Amino acid sequence: MTLQQQIRSARLRTLVVLVLFFVLMALIVAAIRVAFGSSWGLVMLMVAIGYGIFGYVAAGSIVAATAGAHKIEKADAPELFNSVENAAIAAGLTKTPDIYIIDDPAPNAFAAGRTPDKAYVAATTGILQLLDKRELEGVMAHEMAHVRNRDVRLMTLAAVMVGVITMVADMLMWSIFLGGGRNSENNNPLGAIIAIAAIILAPIGAALLQMSLSRRREYLADATAAELTGDPEGLARALWKLGSDQRPLRKVNRATAHMWIESPLRDNHGLRSGLSGLFDTHPPLQERIARLEEMGGFTLPPVPKGAAEAEA
Numbered sequence: 001m002t003l004q005q006q007i008r009s010a011r012l013r014t015l016v017v018l019v020l021f022f023v024l025m026a027l028i029v030a031a032i033r034v035a036f037g038s039s040w041g042l043v044m045l046m047v048a049i050g051y052g053i054f055g056y057v058a059a060g061s062i063v064a065a066t067a068g069a070h071k072i073e074k075a076d077a078p079e080l081f082n083s084v085e086n087a088a089i090a091a092g093l094t095k096t097p098d099i100y101i102i103d104d105p106a107p108n109a110f111a112a113g114r115t116p117d118k119a120y121v122a123a124t125t126g127i128l129q130l131l132d133k134r135e136l137e138g139v140m141a142h143e144m145a146h147v148r149n150r151d152v153r154l155m156t157l158a159a160v161m162v163g164v165i166t167m168v169a170d171m172l173m174w175s176i177f178l179g180g181g182r183n184s185e186n187n188n189p190l191g192a193i194i195a196i197a198a199i200i201l202a203p204i205g206a207a208l209l210q211m212s213l214s215r216r217r218e219y220l221a222d223a224t225a226a227e228l229t230g231d232p233e234g235l236a237r238a239l240w241k242l243g244s245d246q247r248p249l250r251k252v253n254r255a256t257a258h259m260w261i262e263s264p265l266r267d268n269h270g271l272r273s274g275l276s277g278l279f280d281t282h283p284p285l286q287e288r289i290a291r292l293e294e295m296g297g298f299t300l301p302p303v304p305k306g307a308a309e310a311e312a
Contacts, residue, residue, distance in 0.1 A: 017212060021161050055160040056160045063256050080099060093148060098120040099122075107124060107247075108249060108264060111146045111147055112156070130241055130242075130245060131238055138231065143221075143261065145220070166206070215281070219283060222292060236293060258281040260281075
């Protein structure tokens with residue numbers, strides 16, 4: 001499949017996922033209406049809309065603060081700046097994104113921002129120490145691919161929608177426990193059952209949709225980065241090193257985990273492992289590397305077993 005075919009396929013799947021997000025929102029609003037009546041449902045809906053708008057507008061700064069990232073100048077990390085500038089030019093961006101650094105020995109990086117003009121890229125000190133120039137260029141090309149493909153806006157929107165659905169579900173739960181807002185129009189006991197089902201299923205469904213969306217965009221960003229640099233092996237070597245390094249990030253937030261180039265969630269035990277990666281934010285590193293190997297006609301040794309299990 002060519003890159004253009006992958007882009008068209010990804011856009012179609014993205015549209016389907018976004019429609020499903022709105023279906024989930026409609027279902028939870030309907031549950032509120034049945035359980036608590038139209039007036040109480042309207043209050044919850046207005047609060048959710050306000051929360052969603054604020055979250056979307058302030059998402060970039062919130063993500064940076066959550067990750068402990070701070071903006072730097074070219075003199076602070078000239079090689080990183082050169083890699084970002086080269087990737088931005090290759091991607092055809094009109095503005096080179098701002099560059100942030102995270103003081104963390106764990107190697108990782110992400111891009112964020114609502115639009116290409118307001119996007120920024122963040123890298124840990126660990127990734128600068130771990131990767132050579134060729135590998136770092138591959139990683140920055142991957143992040144510029146997310147910016148060019150509008151993934152940063154899409155994933156910000158997905159994160160906000162998950163947050164809104166989760167918040168409304170929490171409001172429903174507290175309303176039931178406190179006995180407030182009970183629908184006095186028909187006092188239908190079925191309403192409470194519907195509300196409880198919405199509380200349990202809507203956030204899970206939203207999280208699964210977000211993870212599905214994120215995994216597909218990672219494959220596309222890898223392919224786009226390989227096209228931008230003409231060097232799929234550079235990115236593959238970087239992914240191999242990232243997968244082999246098991247140091248966890250100091251600040252990990254599940255709501256933003258999908259934005260990193262490699263999953264910052266190192267938990268390979270318990271529920272997440274038992275569900276065979278159902279809640280993974282990224283596709284398996286070995287599969288990503290295999291696709292790059294096929295593109296470039298090279299072969300790397302397998303990612304060390306412990307690292308592969310943490311990703312799969």
